[in-house]
Amino acid sequence: MSDYFAMGGYAVYVWTSYALTAVVLIGLGISSWRRLRGLEADLAAFEREDAP
Amino acid sequence: MNWHRFASPSNFKRLSARIFPWAAGGAALCLGCGLYQALLVSPPDYQQGQSVRIMYIHVPAAWMAMFVYANLALAGAATLVWRHPLAEVAGRAMAPIGAAFTFLCLATGSLWGKPMWGTWWEWDARLTSVLILFFVYLAYMALNNAFDDATRGARASAVLALVGAVNLPIIKFSVDWWNTLHQPASVMRLDGPAIHPSMLWPLLAMGVGYTLLFVVLALVRIQAELIERRLGALVQARLSAEPAA
Amino acid sequence: MKLPKARAAKRRRMAVLLLAMIGLGTAAALTLTAFDDHLVFFRTPTDVATHQAPVDRQMRIGGLVEEGSLERVTGSTEVRFRVTDLEHAVPVVYRGVLPDLFREGQGVVANGKLASDGVFTASEVLARHDENYMPPEVAEALKRSGRWQHTEPPGAKN
Known part of the structure; x- marks a missing residue:
């Protein structure tokens, strides 16, 4: 098992690459989703206010 | 064909709602299988x-860096020629x-280059041209935000x-025109891939997964x-409706 | 809604865009051709043999590490090997750490200076790999069956 994680001596390079990719892509996904949700809420609030 | 029909926000929302679950499910499936295999x-x-x-993860990121840019250029052409609001957006x-994909391509490439080539970075034609691509993306975002009027920013x-x-x-x-430290193409070459199938299939699964992930993020x-x-339009409308105090 | 005028304007914008892209592409192609020499990452042993490579100036040479040419000087980190493009070869002296991919028959790029006696003293040695990826067993099987294709020297203009 620890043999596997050692990646033949390249553990630092391999796992850093995968971790960085995960952080950037998941981060982009979450921030995009949150922004959409926030704007949807803003729009709904605005339209409620606007209604007579 | 009347493109404007597809481009109205409500139609886009409907189209997007239809594509989204398939793209998201496909991305999860491809990335799951791809990562397991890889x-x-x-x-x-x-x-x-x-x-x-x-x-x-390096090669699909490089593919996406270029594929997304091709889409960006097409959207640019649609913005300038058809003055299409959806293209601007x-x-x-x-x-x-x-x-983000270009950054990941550069970063994972650097992390791969150090143990294999013996260097984090070299100014060869491939590495330099991808770094320029990254800067063009940054300049695009800066220029797009530089105008008060969204349409002017989009056109610039x-x-x-x-x-x-x-x-x-x-x-x-x-990698073909000049000699470089980076090796020539392994997958997209005229005489077929130079990668053994046991490595090519996981790579293609990751490639499809990245593409679908791009679709999801873009939607x-x-x-x-x-x-x-x-x-923005609603705020403008309200401001102009209110009598100036 | 669609006025003929608007359609004409679209067509004009499209034409302008196409012309601009063609102009831009031509300009880029001309510029790149003009700077061709500067975009090359390394010189080849043939460049050295035909005196097209500068002497006593920092430059890179690239090729394959010639089979059987690698010598390690005992008691130091100094290594000697020859870089070949299968037509000519340049002897290289290097003192330092070699990258993991460095081996005989594989691609290499050395950064350093060529002395007038034809020996290249490298300050940095980088490994260059080819575009083939395969599991070790497959590589073994190919070699055993004699279907192994020899690594081509990088930078050979074909």
Whole structure:
């Protein structure tokens, strides 16, 4: 098992690459989703206010 | 065909709602299978050993860096020629995704280059042209935001996107036109892939997964941009309706 | 809604865009051709043999590490090997750490200076790999069956 994680001596390079990719892509996904949700809420609030 | 029909925000929302679950499900499936294959099933390389596993995230990131840019340039052409509001919004929404993939391509390439080539970075034609692509993405985002009027920002950055498109063939063929530290293409070459099937399939699964992930991210971001534009218009309308105090 | 005028304007914008892209592409192609020499990452042993490579100036040479040419000087980190493009070869002296991919028959790029006696003293040695990826067993099987294709020297203009 620890043999596997050692990646033949390249553990630092391999796992850093995968971790960085995960952080950037998941981060982009979450921030995009949150922004959409926030704007949807803003729009709904605005339209409620606007209604007579 | 009347493109404007597809482009109205409400139609886009409906189309997006239909595509979204398929794209998201497909992305999860492809990335799940791809990662499982890439990390657990695929063999080490005869020269590079286990470090070859970086390929499965580096190469798709490079493909996406260029694919997203091609879309950005197309959106730029649609912005300038057809003055299409959805194209303006799409360009603005896609640029950060492309920049993220380009960053990942450069970063994972550096992390792969150090153990294999013996260097984090070299100014060869391939590496330099991809770094330029990254800067063009950043400049696109800056220019798009530099104007108070969204349409003016979109048109200015659309021109930049089209000028920067010259870089795409340079990136692709840099390894053939000049001698470089980076090796020539392994997958997209005329006489078939130079990768053993046990490594090619996981790579293609990751490639499809990245593409679908791009679709998912683009749909979410385009919808957000459309709502932001609508909010802006509503605020404008209210301001002009209120009597000046 | 669609006025003929608007359609004409679209067509004009499209024409302008196409012309601009063609102009831009031509300009880029001309510029790149003009700077061709500077975009090359390394010189080849043939460049050295035909005196096209500068002497006593920092430059890179690239090729394959010639089979059987690698000598390690005992008691130091100094290595000697020859870089070949299968037509000519340049002897290289290097003192330092070699990258993991460095081996005989594989691609290499050395950064350093060529002395007038034809020996290249490298300050940095980088490994260059080819575009083939395969599991070790497959490489073994290919070699055993004699279907192994020899690594081509990088930078050979074909």
